[in-house]
Amino acid sequence: MPHHTPLIATLVSAFVLAYVAGMTAQRLRLSPIVGYVLAGVVLGPFTPGMFADQTLAPELSEIGVILLMFGVGLHFSLGDLLSVRAIAVPGAAAQIAIATLLGMALGWLMGWPIGSGLVFGLALSVASTVVLLRALEERRLLETLRGRIAIGWLIVEDLAMVLVLVLLPAIAGLLGGEDGSAKGGDVWITLATTLGKVSAFVAVMLVVGRRVIPWLLERTAGSGSRELFTLAVLAIALGVAYASATLFGVSFALGAFFAGMVLNESKLSHKAAQDSLPFRDAFAVLFFVSVGMLFDPSILLREPLPLLGVLLIILVGKSVGAFAIVRAFGRTPEVALTISTSLAQIGEFSFILAGLGVDLGLLTRDARDLILAGAIISICANPFLFTLLDRWTKQREAEAAAAAEAAVEPDVPPGPPVPERDHVVLIGYGRVGSLVGRTLHAAGRPVVLVESNRDFLEDARTAGIAGILGNAAAEETLEAANIASARALLVAIPQPLEAGQIIRRAREANPGIAVMARAHSDEEVAYLLRNGADAAIMGEREVARSMCEAVDGIVRWFERRPEVADEGTTGVPTANP
Known part of the structure; x- marks a missing residue:
């Protein structure tokens, strides 16, 4: 039996090199995405050494895109999408x-025909959904207003590119390409057909x-099989x-996004997201x-000036345009900068459009290489831009918090001061953290919350809990919470x-502090204990322990019910008189 197949070789080489390069990038305080991309450069046909299958790798990466968009849909309801349509659609x-006009201008400077410039500009106009989602997930922004606007914006871009990909072959002849000979009437028929298909898809998903x-997933969950539930989640997303x-x-x-969005209405959406997470992360790396x-x-040496123009369009032109548009709609600078930073890169649709342009004779191979080079560099640069945005946001939030505390605005309570010693530092105020924080506060224990979500922090401060806005992994944030003197x-x-x-x-700041963390599996418990936790609480285990402790009590309660004792029809032994 042969042990070398293109599929296995591609998966093994991609995962191993991506891990090594990602860890190296992390050590150098760079985004792991930079390492993943460089691993692909090593595996590509343009560098000596290892060579992966160029047909299989993009197809496998599509699975990651599907699962990633499915996960986004699980956290994004139809109401969220409609709530941002006023800015996402026109914006x-x-x-x-x-971006298209800027791309056409660059094409004109390089002597390209107008049709080539149009396709080139369109390829530079659409951002990568995968890159954006990874950035938003890392910063826990998916469920914030900024995150919803950014996702809605990209959904509109994806829909626009779907129309472009369908219409381009039909009008290639009119634009100077080699294929396509559609007349004006045929173009309108194609457009109407495409819009009809998209509308039909949306209608089928919503109706x-x-x-x-949701019914299918709930029936599967009722079987009690974890394997079948995970399989059902993958089948729904991919199918x-x-x-x-x-x-x-x-x-x-887009199809996966709508699948996740309709499943969002099910009470099992959180479990579906949790079960699909490992697959999502692994294939997103591909x-x-x-x-x-x-x-x-070699494009870096062959076409340095055109490449510089492409990067200026992607990193500067698109960002400045998006910032101006968002501000024109009356949004805050934070929202405008988040959207403009999110769009300062190009990705999957750009590759598809560039390849189609070459096939139709509308783009040269050098033009395609410029688009690919712009995508690679912008994807690697985007994490740095988000880092700069994070620093600016933290500085602005610190200034706003100081101003709010000085003004003591009644609608945004600053909360009590941070205790100096012998207090509990609570990280996170979500579903679990909010219950913990309110319980400790009600019991009179001094608590300091560290939360990166402004809305959650304001909820805690309104409840009378001292809070700090920031990333708890940052040393300065823990110092502000007086971690060195916390209990x-x-x-x-x-x-x-x-x-x-x-x-x-x-632990570095306070070796004697008692540490308890939250976990979802035995592996996570072991990991947290290795990193210095004194205890790690796994939800499933605590539920089981509580049920066991409650057995005697619930049996006694059933035995003492008069109707049960009289009728004796429940199967529970009745109490002796």
Whole structure:
């Protein structure tokens, strides 16, 4: 039996090199995404050494895109999407127009025909959904207003690119390409057909999918099989994405997003998101590796000035345009900068559009290489831009917090002062953290909350709990919480890797502090204990312990009910008189 197959070789080489390069980037205080992309460059055909299958890698990366968009949909209800339509629809349309015009201007300077410039500009106008989602997830911004606007904006961009990909072959002849000979009437027919398919898909998902998908998942959960539940989640995500592309001509990503969004209405959406997370993360890495495989480093020497122009359009032109658009809608600078930073990169749709442009004779291979080089560099640069945004946001929030405390505005309570010693430091004020914080506060225990979400922090301050806005993994944030003199640290966030980093830093500042953390599995418990936690609480284990402790009490309660004792029909032994 042969032990070397293209699929296995591609997966092994991609995962191993991505891990090594990602860890190296992390050690150098860079985003792991930079390492993943560089791993793809090593595996690509333009560098000597290892070579992965260039056909399989992009297809495998599509699975990561599907699962990632499915996970976003699980946290994004239809109401969230409709709530940002007033800014997402016109904003995305205006931003696409600005970037396309800038791309056409650069093409004109290089002597390209107008059709080539149009396709080139469109390829530079659409951002990568995967890159954006990873950045928002790392900063816990998905469920914030900024995150909803950014996601809604990209959904509109994706829809626009779906129309472009369908219409471009039909009008290629009119734009000077080699294929396509559609007349004006045929173009309008194609446009109407595409809009009809997209509308039909949305209607099917909202009318049929909203009933069938949650029902199917609830029936599967009722079987009691964890394997079947996980399989059902993957089948729904991949199946709906594939069906949307095959039957309605909609992109895989958009189909998966709507599948997750309709499943959001089910009470099992949180478990579905948790079970799909490992698959989502693993295959999302393959997306960045496949991007790196497309990069020809020689373009840096062959076309330095055109490449500089491409980068200026992506990193500056799109960002400035998006910032101006968002501010014109009356949004805050924080929202405007988040949107502009999110759009300062290009990705998957740009690759597809560039490849189609070459096939239709509208783009040269050098133009495609410029788009790919712009994508690689902008994807690597985007984490640095978000880091700068994080620093600016922290500084602005610190200034705003100081101003709020000085003004003591009644609508935003500053909360009590941070205790100086012998207090409990609580990390996170979500579903678990809020219960812990309110219980400790009601019992009169001094508590300091560290929370990166402004809305959660304001809820805690309104309840009378002292709070600090910031990332608990940052040393200065823990210092502000007086961690060195605290008695206990309770880590209530669900991210084990971030929790481990927080625990290590707390131990360095206060070796004698008592540390308790939250976990979801035996592996997470072991990881947290290795990183310095004194105890790690696993929810399932505590539920089981509570049920066992309650057995005697509930049996006695049933035995003492008069109707049960008289009728004796419940199967529970009746009490002796």
